[in-house]
Amino acid sequence: MPHRLDARQPGFEAQFAEFLTGKREAQQDVNDAVVAIIAEVRNRGDAALIDYTRRFDRMELRADQIRLAGTAIDDAAAQCPTDVRDALHFAAERIESYHRKLMPSDIDYRDASGAQLGARWRPVASVGLYVPGGAAAYPSSVLMNAVPARVAGVKRLAMVVPTPGGTLNPAVMAAAQIAGVTEIYRVGGAQAVAALAYGTATIAAVDKIVGPGNAYVAAAKRLVFGQVGIDMIAGPSEILVVADGANDPAWIAMDLLSQAEHDEAAQAILITNDEGFAAQVERAVEAELSRSPRAAIARASWAAHGAIILVQRLDDAVALVDRIAPEHLELAVAEPEPLSQRIQNTGAIFLGRYAPEAVGDYVAGPNHVLPTARSARFSSGLGVHDFLKRTSLVRCDAESLARLGPAAIRLARAEGLEAHARAIAIRLNLP
Amino acid sequence: MPHRLDARQPGFEAQFAEFLTGKREAQQDVNDAVVAIIAEVRNRGDAALIDYTRRFDRMELRADQIRLAGTAIDDAAAQCPTDVRDALHFAAERIESYHRKLMPSDIDYRDASGAQLGARWRPVASVGLYVPGGAAAYPSSVLMNAVPARVAGVKRLAMVVPTPGGTLNPAVMAAAQIAGVTEIYRVGGAQAVAALAYGTATIAAVDKIVGPGNAYVAAAKRLVFGQVGIDMIAGPSEILVVADGANDPAWIAMDLLSQAEHDEAAQAILITNDEGFAAQVERAVEAELSRSPRAAIARASWAAHGAIILVQRLDDAVALVDRIAPEHLELAVAEPEPLSQRIQNTGAIFLGRYAPEAVGDYVAGPNHVLPTARSARFSSGLGVHDFLKRTSLVRCDAESLARLGPAAIRLARAEGLEAHARAIAIRLNLP
The missing domain is CATH 3.40.50.1980 (Nitrogenase molybdenum iron protein domain)
Structure with missing residues (x-):
């Protein structure tokens, strides 16, 4: 009731x-187990991935099988029913179209002081996409994570997906194909997150990790945060x-x-x-x-x-x-x-x-990765901003620095930061 | 060398x-101490704030003194030298002008399917601003945090600042005045963060906490994340x-x-x-x-x-x-x-x-709160986006749902989510 x-x-x-x-x-406390898994992957790289995959996914991998061959992806995707593939295409196009409209614009202007100010958005260079295996293997989530990354201009998208017993999910593989993801590793769990964060011989480290996962994956994302960026924990x-x-x-x-x-x-x-x-x-x-x-x-x-x-x-x-x-x-x-x-x-x-x-x-068209547990008070659904970062730009010449400098010098001295004041004063021949 | x-x-x-x-x-492990402080503040509210302030800031507060009176703020700010106040005004205007240009635009459009799609940005309703006391009391940081929040449209900005020995920093108070911050509490440390996150009789809980602080403050922000939003840990x-x-x-x-x-x-x-x-x-x-x-x-x-x-x-x-x-x-x-x-x-x-x-x-003009420790690979400086959240909008009528629905039904069934499929099918008289 x-x-x-x-x-x-x-x-x-x-x-x-x-x-x-x-x-x-229920908070599942898996932190200690995950700390150990991350340490193993950092120390032993691919060998640790192979061990954990044997243990958790009941399959024997060789190092050269960690990355899925293009033919294996194609073969699995070919088993996706045509009407599902068509629906994935339809969805991908709509997601792409909506997310393009969310792309922010750079700014660049000269203000009254003569200083040239700007902000520019650049894609995160490399992103790891976690895709759950088994029951929660949702091709729609592949699109919702990968398509906005592509729209933002992310160059390298590396997907990890556990394949328990060796089985690939045809619809997930089709969604990856449609989203243009070709770098796919058949590992999952905390070990896959650790590999994406720190890199192994086979998996080059990424700058940010996104995508849903179980309690182990969520704990691993929290622990590698800082080393790499992460999305929200849904x-x-x-x-x-x-x-x-x-x-x-x-x-x-x-x-x-x-x-x-x-x-x-x-x-x-x-x-x-x-x-x-x-x-x-x-x-x-x-x-x-x-x-x-x-x-x-x-x-x-x-x-x-x-x-x-x-x-x-x-x-x-x-x-x-x-x-x-x-x-x-x-x-x-x-x-x-x-x-x-x-x-x-x-x-x-x-x-x-x-x-x-x-x-x-x-x-x-909008993203289905959205803030839960009352976090919509302060956060937003996944979007292109999650795959971009902003750099601010300041260009001054002698004249504009002369207009801005004196106030900055006063504030630096009020804060007791004399070298800050001197870095400006020395350029303006001020005391 | x-x-x-x-x-x-x-x-x-x-x-x-x-x-x-x-x-x-050096990672200072203060986590256990901070967990205890947060629990105390959640249990005992203002009484815990008063105890911790006696212990850490060497001052006796009554509950009705936790919030600074307007006259106390004015009196302290009046001691800020005029040239410093003028420089703070100059800075605040430039920060405001720059951050206004970064405000994102809402989108709202009807696409070929007839569906009306949109995204709108809304300010976070209430934000807590942590301001360090003592040596690292920087009025410039007050402006860099508070002005973008105001530009974003945040209605309630609550500032916490420890005042060891009872001393207010005139330039910090002047900066708060200039940024329009009138709700100021003279508490600091992990206890202030806990109060902002969970609320006490005196301090109403906020939705997000920003601002720099020492290892205790940083640990507290990490621990209350989820209950509230936080900015980066610089x-x-x-x-x-x-x-x-x-x-x-x-x-x-x-x-x-x-x-x-x-x-x-x-x-x-x-x-x-x-x-x-x-x-x-x-x-x-x-x-x-x-x-x-x-x-x-x-x-x-x-x-x-x-x-x-x-x-x-x-x-x-x-x-x-x-x-x-x-x-x-x-x-x-x-x-x-x-x-x-x-x-x-x-x-x-x-x-x-x-x-x-x-x-x-x-x-x-641009913000001085910027990503450190290589996190510029995946994150941005503080800005108006940190004080906004985005809601996506989807409006369909019977005709547009008829165009979108069949593909969604196919994908829902491919994912084994029959109720998802039925929620659409029932509206279209489909099986």
Whole structure:
């Protein structure tokens, strides 16, 4: 049974505050194991990768098999059904088109002082893309990570993917092909992250590592951060649906279940101003669960973390949304725009009755890697900015330095940094 | 004596690789102490802040004195010398003007499918700004952190600053006034970070914490990350000067020393193609050191971490610069533009003989909070983006969903996520 909260009742604030701080994920403490794995890979390189792959992925690799041969990629990708390949192409083109529009512009101008100022964006030179194997092998995630990197201009994209028992996932290989990824290593886990961060004889070190993974992969990313850049550490998925009573309850039930089926720790929340509609959605969820192939997962998620929140007016949802800061927000109402304008904290908004969140997971164009666990208050979904860095530019001549220098000298001396002051003063013949 | 490397000699690559991996900072392990401090502040709130302030800052606070009164801020700021206040105003205006030009634009468009797609940037609602007390109390850092936050539109900026023995720094208070920061708490250390992250009766929790601090502050920021956002953890400062033989050696020596005087762990590197000039710079450094008020620090930094690297041609510097990925890069050459264009990895470039790095620390306009320790390979200086987050927008109607939906359904089923497929199919009357 999902949580039930009613903003029209006294005591709601305390209930809601408690609901907000509820943790959904058991913290698995794998830190010590991961520290050891990273040290092994740094010390023994490919040999450590081969040992861990034998142990964790039950397969024997030679060093010259760590990198997948182009023919092996092609052969596996060829087994991807044509309609899936076509859909991946369709998705890749839309993701590329959307992310191109997010590319920032360089700036370069001369200001009144005569100083020439600028900022320029450059791609990260090399990026490692972690792709999970087994059950969570999602070709859509390959596109969502690799395509923005390509759009940003990343020259080298190295993919690591565990292939337990030696099996390649045809759709993942097809997605890599479509995204132009040709450098693929069949290793996974913390050992693959360590190899990308520090390099081995076979795998050259990268500058940044992105992509989802299990607790070992997440711990490894945290530990190598600094040596390389990393993307966010994504938590379990979330949806918040704000719906009026005019929706088809079955549609909204499917949207809630499309998050709940991800993971027992996933969270689906409905906010509505219509108590009768809420009850209908709840019945529809039960009905759908009875025929869902992933019912066990979805039912566990819905029972433990699901919630139905009743509000007096839909406008009252705005403040709650911003406090929940959901990864995904659906506004299934007649006029979603004015409501949308008032929302500050969410990774993505789906507007209207015909914009189910699932369309955004695959083909809408925006990224499906989005901030979870309330981090939409301060962070953004994956995008081209994650694959770029900005350098500032300052050019002065004698005249512009003469205009800027005296104030800088005063501040340097106020901070007790005399060499800073002198570096300017010496050029201006000032004391 | 600084490191000496010569790219024209055999053995250089091994020497340079070793130089690159040299660590400059002793890792101070304060993690356990900081975990305890955070737990205390979460449990006991203001009472814990009062206890830690008594212990670490040697002063007795009442709960109603944790927040500085407006009159106390004004009184302290009034003691800031007029010429310093004027210089802070001058700097703040230039920082604001530069950062305004970096503001990203929202996007909003309808594509060929009829779907309406967008991305909009919104300010982080509340930001905590850590300002060190004592020796490292830099008013310029207050401006460099607070002004971009204001430009981004952050509504609430809460500053924490330790005031050991009760003393307020007039220039820091003046900088806060100029940046429009009126919410100031006289607490510091890990306890201040914990208060900003989790809130106390006096200090409301924020969404993100920025600003420099000592090892305790840095450890606290790492530990509260997730609960709130944080900026980068800055390491010791660095400069790399690429200079031809036509520079005044004393100018370049001052630039090297202006980094070296920051901190014994700071690093100053000269790359030149003129061996005689390199020797002149080294002599000039010695001469300047003999009259520098911070000679002990600068000498220790220069001896332990300083370096002079000789190259055959200045063009050979480009690859070395990108591997060092310095926080600050000076191109003190006749034609800096073509060289600048080829550089990929650095936080900031200062072009020409009249652009000493120190001018960028204070008044040029770009931010002085920049990536250190080779992280310019994958990250950027502080800017408006650090105070913004992006939400993606997808609006579909029945027609556009009909165009996008079938591909999404195929991919969802290929990934075994039936509820995802059904959330779309149910709206299109598809199986």
